[in-house]
Amino acid sequence: xxxxxxxxxxxxxxxxxxxxxxxxxxxxxxxxxxxxxxxxxxxxxxxxxxxxxxxxxxxxxxxxxxxxxxxxxxxxxxxxxxxxxxxxxxxxxxxxxxxxxxxxxxxxxxxxxxxxxxxxxxxxxxxxxxxxxxxxxxxxxxxxxxxxxxxxxxxxxxxxxxxxxxxxxxxxxxxxxxxxxxxxxxxxxxxxxxxxxxxxxxxxxxxxxxxxxxxxxxxxxxxxxxxxxxxxxxxxxxxxxxxxxxxxxxxxxxxxxxxxxxxxxxxxxxxxxxxxxxxxxxxxxxxxxxxxxxxxxxxxxxxxxxxxxxxxxxxxxxxxxxxxxxxxxxxxxxxxxxxxxxxxxxxxxxxxxxxxxxxxxxxxxxxxxxxxxxxxxxxxxxxxxxxxxxxxxxxxxxxxxxxxxxxxxxxxxxxxxxxxxxxxxxxxxxxxxxxxxxxxxxxxxxxxxxxxxxxxxxxxxxxxxxxxxxxxxxxxxxxxxxxxxxxxxxxxxxxxxxxxxxxxxxxxxxxxxxxxxxxxxxxxxxxxxxxxxxxxxxxxxxxxxxxxxxxxxxxxxxxxxxxxxxxxxxxxxxxxxxxxxxxxxxxxxxxxxxxxxxxxxxxxxxxxxxxxxxxxxxxxxxxxxxxxxxxxxxxxxxxxxxxxxxxxxxxxxxxxxxxxxxxxxxxxxxxxxxxxxxxxxxxxxxxxxxxxxxxxx
Numbered sequence: 001x002x003x004x005x006x007x008x009x010x011x012x013x014x015x016x017x018x019x020x021x022x023x024x025x026x027x028x029x030x031x032x033x034x035x036x037x038x039x040x041x042x043x044x045x046x047x048x049x050x051x052x053x054x055x056x057x058x059x060x061x062x063x064x065x066x067x068x069x070x071x072x073x074x075x076x077x078x079x080x081x082x083x084x085x086x087x088x089x090x091x092x093x094x095x096x097x098x099x100x101x102x103x104x105x106x107x108x109x110x111x112x113x114x115x116x117x118x119x120x121x122x123x124x125x126x127x128x129x130x131x132x133x134x135x136x137x138x139x140x141x142x143x144x145x146x147x148x149x150x151x152x153x154x155x156x157x158x159x160x161x162x163x164x165x166x167x168x169x170x171x172x173x174x175x176x177x178x179x180x181x182x183x184x185x186x187x188x189x190x191x192x193x194x195x196x197x198x199x200x201x202x203x204x205x206x207x208x209x210x211x212x213x214x215x216x217x218x219x220x221x222x223x224x225x226x227x228x229x230x231x232x233x234x235x236x237x238x239x240x241x242x243x244x245x246x247x248x249x250x251x252x253x254x255x256x257x258x259x260x261x262x263x264x265x266x267x268x269x270x271x272x273x274x275x276x277x278x279x280x281x282x283x284x285x286x287x288x289x290x291x292x293x294x295x296x297x298x299x300x301x302x303x304x305x306x307x308x309x310x311x312x313x314x315x316x317x318x319x320x321x322x323x324x325x326x327x328x329x330x331x332x333x334x335x336x337x338x339x340x341x342x343x344x345x346x347x348x349x350x351x352x353x354x355x356x357x358x359x360x361x362x363x364x365x366x367x368x369x370x371x372x373x374x375x376x377x378x379x380x381x382x383x384x385x386x387x388x389x390x391x392x393x394x395x396x397x398x399x400x401x402x403x404x405x406x407x408x409x410x411x412x413x414x415x416x417x418x419x420x421x422x423x424x425x426x427x428x429x430x431x432x433x434x435x436x437x438x439x440x441x442x443x444x445x446x447x448x449x450x451x452x453x454x455x456x457x458x459x460x461x462x463x464x465x466x467x468x469x470x471x472x473x474x475x476x477x478x479x480x481x482x483x484x485x486x487x488x489x490x491x492x493x494x495x496x497x498x499x500x501x502x503x504x505x506x507x508x509x510x511x512x513x514x515x516x517x518x519x520x521x522x523x524x525x526x527x528x529x530x531x532x533x534x535x536x537x538x539x540x541x542x543x544x545x546x547x548x549x550x551x552x553x554x555x556x557x558x559x560x561x562x563x564x565x566x567x568x569x570x571x572x573x574x575x576x577x578x579x580x581x582x583x584x585x586x587x588x589x590x591x592x593x594x595x596x597x598x599x600x601x602x603x604x605x606x607x608x609x610x611x612x613x614x615x616x617x618x619x620x621x622x623x624x625x626x627x628x629x630x631x632x633x634x635x636x637x638x639x640x641x642x643x644x645x646x647x648x649x650x651x652x653x654x655x656x657x658x659x660x661x662x663x664x665x666x667x668x669x670x671x672x673x674x675x676x677x678x679x680x681x682x683x684x685x686x687x688x689x690x691x692x693x694x695x696x697x
Contacts, residue, residue, distance in 0.1 A: 019213060022066045022073060028159050030125065030148035032064065032075045040064035040075065046182060047196035048189065057191035059155070061182045065211075069218040072162045076103045078123075078182055080155035087185040087566055088123040088151070089595045091630035092638075093659070094139055097122050099565030099595075101185050103158055106132065106203045108177035109169035109214075110258070110339060113205040113373045113403075115300050116177070117167060121147040123156035125633045132203045133300030134401060135411065135440075140289065141296045143167075144224075144663040144694065164257075165219040165696060168298075168338070171257045173215030177208035185566045188486070188521060197409040198442035204411060206373045206403025222254030223697040226663070230268050232688035237681065250294060259338030264294045267320065267330040268690065279609060279622050279644060283539050283547075284465050290316050298337040301346035302365045304379050305397045305417040306436045310471070311453065313379050313393055313419055314363050315463040319350050328385065329353040342369035352385055359385050361461060373401040379419075384460035388424045391460040395419035395432075405439075413438040423458045430456035432464075445477040445491075455500060469505055470498045486517040489525075499536075504551075506533040521564035528557050533581075542611060542618040543646070547581050554579035568596035583613035601628045621645045634659040648677040663694030 022036040043063040048055045064075035078101070080086055088100045100122040108116035118137060120128040127147045130139040143166045149158035169176070181192035181202045192200075195207035227249040235241035248266030255261060280286045287309045290296060295316035304313050320330035333350040348363040360383055367377030376398045384391040397417040405412040419432040434451025455468035477491035491513045497505040508531045515525035531554040541547050556578030563570050570593035577586050587609050594602045605624040611617060622644035629637040635658045643650040654670040667690045673683045 019065055019067065019211065022068045026066075026073055026159070026161065028146045028148050028161050030150040030157060030159055032077065032157055032159065036066055036073075037064055037075055040066045040073075043180075043193060046180075046191040046193050049181070049192050049196050049198060049200075050190050051188060053198055054196055057182070057184075058187060058189060059184060061191060063180055063193070067214075069216065070164055070220075072107070072164065074105055074160040074162070074180075076121075076149075076156075076158040076160075076182075078103065078155045078157070080184070083151060083153060083155055085186050086123055086151055086156055088126075088156075089568065089598070089601070090122055090126040091124055091599070091633050092126065092601075092628055092636050093633065093657075094128050094142070095126060096565070097126065097128055097183075099185060099567070100126070100183070101156070102128075102183050104181045104183070104202050105160065106179045106205070106208065107162075107167070107211075108132070108205045108208060109164075109167040111170065111174040111176055112342075112369055113177055113208070114369065114375060114401075115344075116203070116205050117143065118203050119143075119145060119147070119160060119162065121149055121158050121160060123149050123151050123158070125149045125158075127633060130203075131296075131298075131300050132205065133303045134399070135201070135204055135413070137203060138296065138299055140291050141299065142293060144696075146662055163219075163696075164217045165222065165224065165254065168254075168260065169214070169217065169257050170339075171215075171217070173213070175210045175212040176214050177205050178211045179203075179205075179208040188519065188566075195403075195409065199409045199411065199440075200403065204403050206401070206411075207409070217257065219254055219257060221697040222256075222260075223695075224252035224254075224663075225695045225697070226250040226252070226692055228268060228690055228692045230688060230690040232686060234684070234686040235682075237683050252297070256338070258340070259336070260298065262294065262297055262333075262335040262337075264330075264333040267294060267333060279607060279620055279646065281541055281609065281611070283535075283537075287463065287465070288317065292316075292320070294333060294335075295319070298335070298346065301337045301344060301367075302348070302363065302379075304365070304377070304395070305399070305434070306413075306415045306438070306449075308436075308449070309463070310465045311419075311432060311434070311451070311459075312463040313395055313459050314365070314381055314461055315459075318385055318461045318463075319361055320352060331358075343367070344369075359383060359387065360389055361385060363461060370398075371400070371402075373403065375399045381459070381461040384424075386460070388460065390424040391422060391458070393419060393421045393459050393462065410441050411439070419457070419459070421456075421458050421460075423456065423460075426456070428456040428458075430454035430458070432457050443479055445479070446475070448474040452500075466497070466505075468500050470500070472496045484519070486519050486521060487515075488517070489515045504532065504534045506531065508532075515560075521566060522562065524559075524561040526557070526559040528555070530555050531579075535581075541581070541613075542616070542620070545611070545613060545616040545618055547613070548615065550582075552579075552581045554581075556580075569594050580611060581613055583611065583617075585612065586610040599630045601630065602626070619645070643676065648675060649683070650674040650676055650680075663696075665692045666690070667692075 019041040026034045046061050060079040062077040066073040086101050102122040105119045116132040118130045125148050129143050130137040131141045145162045147160045179194050179202050194209045230246045233243045251263040253261045331351045335348045337346040344367045346365045350361045352359045362382045364380045367375045370376050378396045381393045383389050400414040403411050416435045432453040436449045439446040452470050453467050473495035475493035480488045493510045495508045499505050510529040513527040517523040533552045535549050558576040560574040562572040572591040574589045589607045592604045603626045607622045609620040625641045627639045637656045639654050641652045652672045656668040658666045669688045671686045675681045
């Protein structure tokens with residue numbers, strides 16, 4: 001027998017529940033009709049987070065929990081006296097469920113209040129999952145689990161089945177941490193089991209409840225073998241066409257419930273969704289997130305510091321992708337992640353191949369638990385995907401975190417780090433050092449960062465936005481919740497960046513920055529900021545337009561408006577006007593969404609940039625389209641198309657995904673790049689079919 005405890009910390013535990021094992025098998029169909037559910041542990045004491053924190057929910061909610069040796073079972077009865085008003089428009093895997101009624105389950109299966117998993121489902125059975133690292137979510141992760149739901153005359157019901165083989169956990173019966181919440185979209189109401197406060201989130205593990213009795217769990221041999229077969233055809237203008245047939249595999253082995261090894265061979269990422277096409281009118285590079293499954297598995301283990309996009313000592317997109325996002329041959333990769341006692345670790349080795357030959361790359365990350373929720377760790381990388389196998393990076397970080405700050409419902413995070421790199425090509429050592437603070441509450445949100453990055457700092461397997469600088473930045477946001485308003489936010493932010501010789505690089509300050517949200521969840525706001533930038537190297541910002549050296553002063557005004565995500569249609573727009581590199585510019589963006597149909601969603605985006613500088617003027621348009629045909633939660637067809645007037649290229653990606661059962665997927669993908677300059681001409685066309693099958697032993 002198992003027991004479920006509610007408590008903010010291990011020594012504050014109340015509300016014990018017996019959590020029995022399932023007596024008969026459960027068929028995942030969204031109907032809680034099996035006999036085992038009648039003996040489940042039931043939780044009904046969910047309290048409002050909004051609109052009235054701490055009060056009982058306006059509708060009854062029952063959460064049922066069971067387990068057998070191999071699975072965690074979760075059932076939901078979400079009663080609703082107006083069942084016809086239930087909102088559930090999403091069917092696509094990992095789509096945002098914020099505008100739908102939905103249920104969220106968060107589990108920390110290690111029991112350390114630092115890492116975990118989030119699983120969500122809406123009344124139509126649309127599934128969402130994410131890794132929890134610290135107090136952030138990574139929803140590019142896809143775990144193997146099942147979920148079904150149905151709308152009934154009295155509300156809606158759902159069943160979720162999570163294999164223990166999908167999770168990492170201790171095998172000594174260490175209690176798990178758990179929380180769950182329900183969203184009633186039309187009422188803007190959220191109810192949660194623990195931490196029913198606007199200062200908290202369901203995935204803030206430090207405030208989760210506890211689930212004990214998790215001993216004697218069975219993951220079999222712990223082997224997950226995922227072979228794939230891929231066939232494709234590609235035609236490149238001026239080169240010719242080619243056909244290919246490839247096979248490879250990923251092999252995952254849980255050496256123990258807390259230690260996993262993953263091997264990938266002849267890796268293929270053809271089914272990965274394409275990157276968004278963005279217009280960059282700055283001198284800095286554009287950051288794109290990782291989307292490939294092999295690197296997302298246990299990605300939280302390699303997280304370092306505050307994971308700011310300004311500096312990442314390890315950025316897995318450096319492996320197997322070039323700077324433009326094009327595929328580089330990834331011959332093999334081996335990854336081991338796990339935990340022993342208070343020490344968690346991750347080791348990754350990979351070999352890539354390009355015209356310069358083979359490149360051996362490696363990463364090692366270790367982290368020690370400190371206090372209740374904090375960590376101290378190190379990272380080391382070696383190798384350069386562009387050449388130079390002797391390049392390395394080493395560093396240490398300290399991350400203090402508590403979810404019990406000032407009265408027990410507020411969160412405070414502090415971090416500090418030091419990094420050193422060696423560049424074999426220039427025989428150069430250089431460092432980066434920083435500290436940061438996060439204080440995110442409902443009424444006040446405070447963020448500060450201080451860091452230095454040496455000019456020669458070069459993380460060959462990482463990402464750095466700018467080198468040779470000191471950076472000091474801070475942001476404060478005050479939120480009010482007056483009657484007849486959901487919220488009014490007013491913030492100010494300052495960022496000062498200096499070169500290492502003390503001279504200004506850029507300064508930015510928002511003088512006015514506010515957003516007003518009425519009860520309907522529409523929102524509108526405006527900002528006014530000043531900006532000064534010292535350009536030391538001229539750069540091209542548009543066709544034939546060179547930004548010269550010198551100091552450039554700017555004042556800009558922006559205004560925005562958006563509709564609630566719960567509506568069957570959506571509009572979001574922003575207008576920005578003001579100075580721009582001693583000239584001026586207009587920027588507008590418009591996004592339209594249609595979610596009214598059960599099985600078809602459409603979104604259209606358009607951006608316009610009008611730039612007028614002393615050196616010249618230019619206009620840029622960029623447009624995007626996404627159409628989703630949603631046959632079911634397991635079968636969907638998507639079209640993503642992007643065009644911009646700067647390159648005059650149109651990119652289209654059509655992707656059909658059929659999930660036969662979780663872990664068994666078939667993909668059909670069509671890609672085409674078309675030049676629209678003068679006349680339409682196909683630059684590249686590709687078609688591929690891929691089947692991925694998971695076998696668990």
